[in-house]
Amino acid sequence: MTPMNSLYVEDDPLSREVMRMMVKRVPHIANLTIFDDSTDFLTRVHQLNPTPTLILLDIHVYPMDGFTMLSQLRADPKFSQTRIIALTASVMNEEVSQLRTRGFDGAIAKPLSLQSFPDLIARIINGEPVWHII
Amino acid sequence: MSQVRYEICDIVSTQTLAFFFLCFASLILSLVVAWFAWRQRRFAGAGTFAVLSIFQALWTLGYIGELAATGIKQKMFWDSFQNIGSFSIPVALLIFSWEYGRARLTNLWRWWIVLMTLPVIYMVIVFVDPLGGYSRLNAVIIPASETSPFAALQYGYPRALYWMFIYVYLVLAVALIELIRRIIMARGVFRTQLILVTAGLLIPIIASIATLAGVVEIYGQRDISPLTFGFSSLIVLATLRRYRLFDLVPVARERVAEVMRDSVLTLDSQDRVVDFNPSARRMLGAEITLLGKSAGDSYPWLAAHLDHTDKEIDVELGDKTQPTYYNVTFTPLTDSVGQNNGTLVLVRDVTARTRAEKALETLYSEQVQVAEKLRAVDNIKSQFLASMSHELRTPLNAILNFTEFVALGILGEVNDAQVDALNKSIDSGRHLLSLINDVLDMTKIESGMMKLFVEPDINIHAELRQVIATAETLLSEKPEVTFIKDIDANLPTLLGDRRRLRQVLLNLISNAVKFTDEGSVTLSIKHRGENMLFAVTDTGPGIALADQSMIFEPFRQTETGIRHATGTGLGLPISKRLVESHGGRLWVESEPGDGAAFYFTIPVSSPELTQQLLDTAKA
Numbered sequence: 232m233t234p235m236n237s238l239y240v241e242d243d244p245l246s247r248e249v250m251r252m253m254v255k256r257v258p259h260i261a262n263l264t265i266f267d268d269s270t271d272f273l274t275r276v277h278q279l280n281p282t283p284t285l286i287l288l289d290i291h292v293y294p295m296d297g298f299t300m301l302s303q304l305r306a307d308p309k310f311s312q313t314r315i316i317a318l319t320a321s322v323m324n325e326e327v328s329q330l331r332t333r334g335f336d337g338a339i340a341k342p343l344s345l346q347s348f349p350d351l352i353a354r355i356i357n358g359e360p361v362w363h364i365i
Numbered sequence: 366m367s368q369v370r371y372e373i374c375d376i377v378s379t380q381t382l383a384f385f386f387l388c389f390a391s392l393i394l395s396l397v398v399a400w401f402a403w404r405q406r407r408f409a410g411a412g413t414f415a416v417l418s419i420f421q422a423l424w425t426l427g428y429i430g431e432l433a434a435t436g437i438k439q440k441m442f443w444d445s446f447q448n449i450g451s452f453s454i455p456v457a458l459l460i461f462s463w464e465y466g467r468a469r470l471t472n473l474w475r476w477w478i479v480l481m482t483l484p485v486i487y488m489v490i491v492f493v494d495p496l497g498g499y500s501r502l503n504a505v506i507i508p509a510s511e512t513s514p515f516a517a518l519q520y521g522y523p524r525a526l527y528w529m530f531i532y533v534y535l536v537l538a539v540a541l542i543e544l545i546r547r548i549i550m551a552r553g554v555f556r557t558q559l560i561l562v563t564a565g566l567l568i569p570i571i572a573s574i575a576t577l578a579g580v581v582e583i584y585g586q587r588d589i590s591p592l593t594f595g596f597s598s599l600i601v602l603a604t605l606r607r608y609r610l611f612d613l614v615p616v617a618r619e620r621v622a623e624v625m626r627d628s629v630l631t632l633d634s635q636d637r638v639v640d641f642n643p644s645a646r647r648m649l650g651a652e653i654t655l656l657g658k659s660a661g662d663s664y665p666w667l668a669a670h671l672d673h674t675d676k677e678i679d680v681e682l683g684d685k686t687q688p689t690y691y692n693v694t695f696t697p698l699t700d701s702v703g704q705n706n707g708t709l710v711l712v713r714d715v716t717a718r719t720r721a722e723k724a725l726e727t728l729y730s731e732q733v734q735v736a737e738k739l740r741a742v743d744n745i746k747s748q749f750l751a752s753m754s755h756e757l758r759t760p761l762n763a764i765l766n767f768t769e770f771v772a773l774g775i776l777g778e779v780n781d782a783q784v785d786a787l788n789k790s791i792d793s794g795r796h797l798l799s800l801i802n803d804v805l806d807m808t809k810i811e812s813g814m815m816k817l818f819v820e821p822d823i824n825i826h827a828e829l830r831q832v833i834a835t836a837e838t839l840l841s842e843k844p845e846v847t848f849i850k851d852i853d854a855n856l857p858t859l860l861g862d863r864r865r866l867r868q869v870l871l872n873l874i875s876n877a878v879k880f881t882d883e884g885s886v887t888l889s890i891k892h893r894g895e896n897m898l899f900a901v902t903d904t905g906p907g908i909a910l911a912d913q914s915m916i917f918e919p920f921r922q923t924e925t926g927i928r929h930a931t932g933t934g935l936g937l938p939i940s941k942r943l944v945e946s947h948g949g950r951l952w953v954e955s956e957p958g959d960g961a962a963f964y965f966t967i968p969v970s971s972p973e974l975t976q977q978l979l980d981t982a983k984a
Contacts, residue, residue, distance in 0.1 A: 245763040327818050
């Protein structure tokens with residue numbers, strides 16, 4: 232399995248830092264680009280080369296939230312093969328069911344755990360649906 | 366001479382006979398009318414009218430008697446006899462005018478007594494002392510002559526008799542005014558009827574006045590009233606037959622208008638008030654002076670609607686704080702050729718009803734507003750919960766993640782004591798996280814905002830992997846407690862919220878592990894008919910019967926629970942509600958000192974249940 236290009240959008244600096252440390256322990260992710268601004272991400276994502284294979288989206292991002300970003304990504308055929316995963320600190324059921332119905336490929340609840348995160352990513356890359364929300 | 370005298374006698378006897386015949390006819394007609402009226406005496410006025418006719422008959426009888434009598438004593442007797450009729454007729458007429466077409470007068474006899482006292486006293490005086498100073502002055506007999514075939518009794522009128530005339534004519538005047546007033550107020554057939562009856566009754570009165578005034582002279586100042594009784598009675602009788610004077614109809618109709626609580630105003634074609642009922646007096650303050658006045662001027666709120674059309678309107682009157690509401694019906698009255706000759710206005714006071722309706726409307730709109738506010742508050746609460754959930758977790762997640770990195774030595778070497786301390790931090794952090802989850806869950810359940818994320822066909826075996834892994838981790842710290850799994854192979858799929866089902870199982874297992882120091886914790890899952898039966902059994906201290914219901918109440922913990930002091934006391938209430946929202950049941954069976962068994966059921970997948978749960982989830 233080839234290590235892949237990944238993107239992560241997160242507006243909380245601490246979460247970005249956690250992810251930076253965490254991703255070093257994930258063998259499947261070779262290159263993770265982190266965006267701190269959802270608008271900036273959306274203007275640039277379409278031009279990115281090579282096309283990312285995995286995109287991790289925080290849901291509670293401003294000004295555009297995870298759902299808006301998802302729908303824009305899904306509108307671009309370029310990302311038809313890209314796995315788009317929601318990272319959320321929220322466990323409200325309404326939101327979880329929305330994640331599914333709006334078309335995310337999976338979701339991982341925060342806090343991320345070093346014990347489970349690398350394994351979850353591996354499963355995602357294998358094409359398994361991962362709804363790790365407890 | 367004798368020849369001439371006989372001739373005179375012949376002429377006289379012919380005239381006399383004709384005159385007598387007229388008088389008898391009059392007498393008989395009066396009696397017929399009296400009989401006719403008496404038969405209908407159950408109708409107001411009829412009885413009085415019969416009495417009136419009897420008085421007429423008595424007067425006529427006296428008249429005939431006086432004509433026939435020759436001696437002065439006899440003549441005076443019959444003259445006095447006539448008084449019985451002549452003085453009583455006006456009284457009878459007055460009482461009739463009050464009675465006719467109305468409700469029966471109560472205490473009628475009192476009026477008779479009051480009004481008849483004076484006439485009766487005078488009649489008695491005249492009978493007892495026919496030649497006294499109160500009765501007759503200088504009474505003489507004027508013998509029959511060529512001009513007068515009858516010997517006439519002539520006397521001067523004493524002052525007392527003049528007073529009696531004044532009394533009698535006053536009574537008569539009041540009666541006539543009353544009759545005319547009633548004619549004005551009556552409508553249609555009743556008005557015609559009243560006019561004819563009044564006219565009939567007026568004839569003898571006019572004749573009487575004419576005689577008194579000397580306009581008519583017959584046989585030397587003879588009163589011709591009794592003669593006219595016949596004609597008068599004929600007219601009245603004809604009217605009675607033609608218009609059925611004493612039929613129930615006018616009385617009943619009038620009575621309806623009299624007793625009804627709605628106001629009735631009768632307007633003529635010029636919209637002037639011609640009649641109103643007692644309710645109009647009470648409700649609209651109508652006075653007798655209203656008669657003949659323009660309805661629109663008297664009641665401005667009617668003015669705009671007086672267009673001679675059939676309609677119903679609602680009006681609001683008075684000040685805004687205490688308004689009065691009327692429902693007004695206009696019924697145009699048309700004659701046989703369709704010409705409008707008035708309007709019947711029915712005013713119903715609907716204040717009480719309308720106020721109640723308005724109060725209800727106000728209450729309703731207030732309730733709608735309250736409901737809207739509650740919905741808004743609910744939304745705010747929902748949003749608040751979502752954001753609290755997020756805001757509380759984000760810093761806690763950072764704490765947990767960084768502590769974990771340090772503890773794992775990623776950020777540099779740590780010694781065992783440090784790792785131990787850091788792990789305790791992580792445990793506390795995770796505990797805090799679960800407390801936050803529980804409190805949020807309970808809040809959502811309590812406010813009815815708990816929504817399941819329902820999936821059909823959940824493979825319980827797959828879900829159990831994580832639960833069992835967690836249970837084994839928990840039990841690894843308690844080597845004296847064994848974990849027994851008694852799970853049927855090939856369990857059917859379930860319908861529900863995976864995460865919530867795992868949450869319930871983990872809660873029950875962690876409770877069991879928490880309270881059990883030696884022995885075992887057993888997880889058993891069986892397929893039982895339409896349900897899957899889950900049981901978590903422990904060999905802990907058990908739960909006293911008194912506490913068994915308390916443990917399912919939010920924020921309550923038993924003494925034992927408090928001693929263990931890890932938890933919010935929310936795990937069981939949440940689990941119970943979660944199971945129930947899946948359509949299942951959760952209960953406990955326990956004896957103190959003999960462990961506890963928590964059971965719950967979850968219905969296995971079925972199309973109906975799927976629909977039901979999906980609907981609930983959507984709502």
